[in-house]
Amino acid sequence: MDWITKNLPYLMAGISVGGQYALIAIGYTMVYGILRLINFAHGDIFMVAGLVVVYAATVMPIYIAIPLMIIVTVFLGFMVERVAYKPLRSAPRMSIMISAIGVSYLLQNLALYVTGGLSQQYPAIPWISDTVTVMGATTKRVTLITPILTIVLVVGLVMLIKHTKIGMAMRAASRDFETSQLMGIKINNVVSMTFIIGTFLAAIGSLLFFTNYTGVTPTVGAMPGLKAFVAAVFGGIGSIPGAVIGAFIIGICENIIKGLGWTTFSDAFTFALLIVILIAKPTGLFGEKSTDKV
């Protein structure tokens, strides 16, 4: 019992962080599944979502600021795809990845300009920022909400992909990009929809993430972004349940490592895990096996 009360905070923090990573990781895994692109800008879109709330909350009540943030973020994700990735659809894969790095650089510098490089205080959101006590461990309510909300959203997403027309189109596009075009799928709509869903989930993720870590800086998105990508690879890129499970595993392991007093290595651990996975089972936990044709 003593052991539980001592370690419960880390475990809860781990599950909560895992849920936040999961919401970001879905954006990576869906985009990679369809475009075979590591969307390096995804973490920065996540950061912009945080900044929008910071600035919106100063001029309007929080219950308007949050929907506004979601709309702005989704629009940003949509625009990034249209402006930076769509013109390069037929270009080599490397140039589209470089374009993604360029977008990330642009968003970070834009945020640096707007914030002046200072860490911005994320507003406290009523109810979910309240402190609660679970089995003797004090935490914010968001820690408890995150895993539940994550699972609800993921189940909804899986339903969308399995049972709707656009979901079917997405599955077809991720199986074979060219052939799905021949079958009459409007590929640009599918890609846009993928980005919209991905950034929507990242926006929710940022809401939960910044409630716990109140400072928003221009580079704050880079690390969660990379870790969420690792989670996506871990679970098997292109697979949504895989990304979610991977994200929870990474979130929990990271916080256990922090609990053991090895904070310096919590980031390093994630990447070590990535490299082990890539070498032992490059397709991840649930990834489909792909074969190279000569």
Next chain:
Amino acid sequence: MSTKTKAAWNVGLIAALLGLLFILEQVMPSGSMLFTVLKKGAIYALVAVSMNLLNGFTGLFSLGQAGFMLLGAYTYAILTIPTESRASVYQYFDGGIVQFALPVPVALIAGGIVAAIFAYLIGLPVLRLKSDYLAIATLGFAEIIRAVFQWDKLGPITNGSNLLRNFPSFKSVLYPFIVSGICIALIVMLINSTYGRAFKAIRDDEIAAEAMGINLAHHKRLAFVISSFFAGVSGGLLAMYQTTIQASMFKSAMTYEILLIVVIGGIGSVTGSCISSFLFIACSEWWLRFLDNENLYIGGFHVPFLRPGFRKVVFAVVIMAMVLFYRQGIMGTKEFSIEAFSGFFKKKFGKKKVEEGGGSHE
């Protein structure tokens, strides 16, 4: 033009460049931004060329450059801090455990060798991966290296997350130019050798290259190790230029900047990387500075939006436009040479293809 005259031209040009730098240094005040740009540009040119060797000539998309620069910079700094100032630098770690100082050139080479050894070890597992998986794995390694160097337990060697300082640095702008020049010349010689041809074959088609009898694993590892060696040397130079170093400087953003330099210069062009690194540094450190000036008036008109940070936004937009609309970069896969230059002026509008030196491939 025969090879001999070409070599003579190149030697003449390099001598003229060094002479010009020497004269500039005598004439201009030493605090001028020009020297900052030239020093940093030369260092970035070296690391950009080393990255180009991997990304442009061997087709290995690696994002570990910042990590290898960190290794080089730390090795250099640790080995050259004078023994008498170690106590003050390592004030939290009883003066550290390294109690000797090596001469500067030896330490620079040692930095390269340490980076190369790490690259060899990292390459064993990582080089089996392809394209974006390789990119993310090397990026991950760079992050791991950064975390390890900030670890308290390694403090007696790396000074933990504190600054390393007091190591020798250079005064003259000629120093980074000569060191980078020698290193880039070595890379160019490598690219033009049998190994270089094998690298290009691997880039163009791995399977075909393997069928032609090229040992893929061996050549990839060689390219990775050599590229990291030069990244390590440039890390040492960067330490000299900045006079203090800290592990937290070498973030993945640094690798992205180097990658953007390579892209702007043209993937697969050595001279392109050199030109674009000077342009990149000049724009980001010097030419666009006026955009950060809040009180800029053009004939009584107060220019809006200007305040610190705007420079970087404009710069990022320009880079983005370049990536989207000018994908070839400045040089494409061509190389800058006297022959091409004179050919360009002889037939001003005749499209003369220059199949020269480095990265041209059919």
